[in-house]
Amino acid sequence: MLDGELRLAGRLDARFFALLAAIDGSGSINRAARAAGYSYKGAWLVLETAANLSAAPLLERATGGKGGGGTRLTDAGRALLAAWAGLQRAHTDFLRAQEALLIQQPAIAGLLRRIAMKTTARNQFAGTVRAIEAGPVTTALTLALAGGQEIVATMTTAAAERLQAAVGKEAIALVKSSAVVLVTDFAGYRLSARNQFAGTVSRVERGAVSSLVGLTLPGGAVLTASVTNDAIDALGIAVFQPATAVVKAYSVMVAMQA
Known part of the structure; x- marks a missing residue:
């Protein structure tokens, strides 16, 4: 019955962190952008904005290897991604706890179910x-x-x-x-x-x-x-x-x- 959008600093939302996770998994900003629903230009824009505001780099270029290199998260980037995952779990637990309280109020719970x-x-x-x-x-x-x-x-x-x-x-x-x-x-x-x-x-x-x-x-x-x-x-x-x-x-x- 309850949901809510979690954002960090008013800008970094679930799609941004999906982009980070996709970069971490694929090593390619191009592929990660498609997976997260960004254009390539849009992905670079949001990544550059976050990088400019970060105290440490979030991405680094990887060279060589079978795939000819790519992009990967730095330790700071992975720490930010891990912090987001923890916040998401806490956010979900909070919403479920509030939903449990609402269920104890039948009139309100019934209204929310009908509106849903x-x-x-x-x-x-x-x-x-x-x-x-x-x-x-x-x-x-x-x-x-x-x-x-x-x-x-x-x-x-x-x-x-x-x-x-x-x-x-x-x-x-x-x-x-x-x-x-x-x-x-x-x-x-x-x-x-x-x-x-x-x-x-x-x-x-x-x-x-x-x-x-x-x-x-x-x-x-x-x-x-x-x-x-x-x-x-x-x-x-x-x-x-x-x-x-x-x-x-x-x-x-x-x-x-x-």
Whole structure:
């Protein structure tokens, strides 16, 4: 759950020390630069900067031999590399210790785990499984969300079994913004979609072709819809306007911890 970048003097990072280690292993700055992700010129630049600031040379030229010589680390260079390895171990131990403390705080640990999941779905809502309607082919999960709303997700029964879905289990509902339909006036009609969330338009981010519309729900959660600019203009969608977000149950994906 925790990570952090370790740097020395604000400049010497993991890539620089990967370069040193590759030089130590290959005896070639050219090969080491490729291994560490530097250009040859970039490698020389960072090495020269470090050398200019070091009290003792970090590199030395090796002459002769089967390979015709090359470059290797001096004792000072190896000492710097060894110090970095020790600091990395201490840094990792520190992060793991802090992570252990966080795990003892379930609310914070749960938040970090949920945020750690990386997905392109713009709408992500934490909830708890309230009900399961299992059928031979499809299963519907009802999640109770933190804001007091409920959202229904329909999936294959096999998928529900893979998730090991159970009442009371924590879950995340994911909905693509393109799967959200905004309704500003039902005109007396009812829709078949199971998920309908009434709220207030809180932002409209207009793009070249489409806009992102944020709908704030009771409780403060924001549901984002991707709407064409033509639809924005036709419906006159604007901030502070009431609207309802409609999402079909099969458009809701569910994530659960393994």
